Amino acid sequence: MKIVSIVGARPQLVKLAPIASAFAETEHHHVIVHTGQHYDADMSDVFFSGLGIPQPDVHLGIGSGTHGAQTGRILGALDPVFEAEQPDWVLVYGDTNSTLAGALSAVKMHLPVAHLEAGLRSFNRRMPEEHNRVLTDHAADLLLAPTEEAMRHLATEGLARRSALVGDVMVDVCLQVRDAVVAAGDPPAGLPEGVDARTPYLLATLHRAENTDDPERLAALLDALAALPVPVALLAHPRLVARAAQHGLELERGAIRVGRPLPYAQMVAAVLGSTGVVTDSGGLQKEAYLLDRPCTTLRPETEWTETLADGWNHLVADPREIGVEAWTRIATRPAPDATRGTPYGDGRAARRVVEVLVERHPGKERR
Structure with a gap:
């Protein structure tokens, strides 16, 4: 199975780290495409070196711009990449312009799309991130939700059959790095x-x-x-x-x-x-x-x-x-006395993502 991950901004690179690690433990072919939406070294390069992410297989070098211009440039640049790779899944992350462009380019080419961190809602339609996440969820074939609340949002929008609760991959990397920092x-x-x-x-x-x-x-x-x-x-x-x-x-x-x-x-x-x-x-x-x-x-x-x-x-x-x-x-308030719950999962979300992608692998069929 071949999976193409589309990333472009700092939060997506953090989410990519445990996903790339989980795929590295399998025989699946994982291709990383960096759109270059974040091109500052502080927002991009340090995450590949610091989190042990493999260097991108493709770097589009899109750079900054208005939301429409940036999204359009990413769309145009992804078409030949997808044409060449013909992946079994296109995996998009979060709520950026790279997320929406990756989903739109893939569905136009009849390639199955999975959205990681699906179902989040702020209900603030002035936020560009809200537009991106809602449009991506409704375009995608598989919605990988981080929480029960996200699953409820997806069900309310009629997307329950496409949804799967996997937990939050950010927990995977945050807890792992926390333990290393504390140990040092x-x-x-x-x-x-x-x-x-x-x-x-x-x-x-x-x-x-x-x-x-x-x-x-x-x-x-x-x-x-x-x-x-x-x-x-x-x-x-x-x-x-x-x-x-x-x-x-x-x-x-x-x-x-x-x-x-x-x-x-x-x-x-x-x-x-x-x-x-x-x-x-x-x-x-x-x-x-x-x-x-x-x-x-x-x-x-x-x-x-x-x-x-x-x-x-x-x-x-x-x-x-x-x-x-x-x-x-x-x-400046102190931390609460109350014990935190674990609504975001147990730190094994990335492995579940791989399992769900395999379980719902569409094969050679295209919509």
Whole structure:
């Protein structure tokens, strides 16, 4: 069986790591196609070296652009790849433009598509990620869901027969890396200058369009981070850096200390060393939860609703609306006393993905 994985952005590379490892234990032929949607070395190259992912078999080098232009370029570049490879499955990951383009290109060529991390919903139609995940789910032949809640969403949309609960592959890699970091016992590396790992700090990321494109909103969020009473290690996504410069906003001020995005193992170590996380990233919300750190999410909703249980994750759409005292209390709160559940699986999701792909292998038939 031949499987082509389509990846292009940082979160997809993390998900790819356990999948590539699981395929390496089999005789199946796994082809990796990197679209180049994330082309910055901090957002791409370090994940191949740091997580032991095989180098891509194909690199499309698409680069940045508007959503429509980027998606269109990926679509056009994938057609000849699929024509040459003729895979039994095209495996797409998550909710990026690479995800949607990979699914659309494959279905137009009558190639079976499996969507990893299917069924997530924010119900916020202003998010490009929401469009991508909904359209991909309805185009795909096999929906690999990470949670029971995702399965319920798919059933509500009439997609139950195409769905399979496999667990979350992010758990596989997060727990594995956590154990290695703890065993090594080294302090977090790569933190911004001015952040001392021996004293309390918050780890922060900010990159979503709804938080960075509006200069007034971005300024307010940066003001809120800057006003916190502990150092804030802001790992600045290229989008944040570009938008801040475009809007004439200074990133490093008050409590904020600016650093670069970290390789995955260093990110896990930085979360473990922190007293909490402030983010708008879906992946980092979940990683904070898995690593027993309280998270404050700068959005009005989350796809990962399980993280909200017992106060592990707290949604704050606009810190201005709750006032400085309430914002400070929420962002700097200690970890809950409650024990976390295991809604995202047991760390063996990647093996289940391979098993389900084999079980539902469509053979030579095409739709």
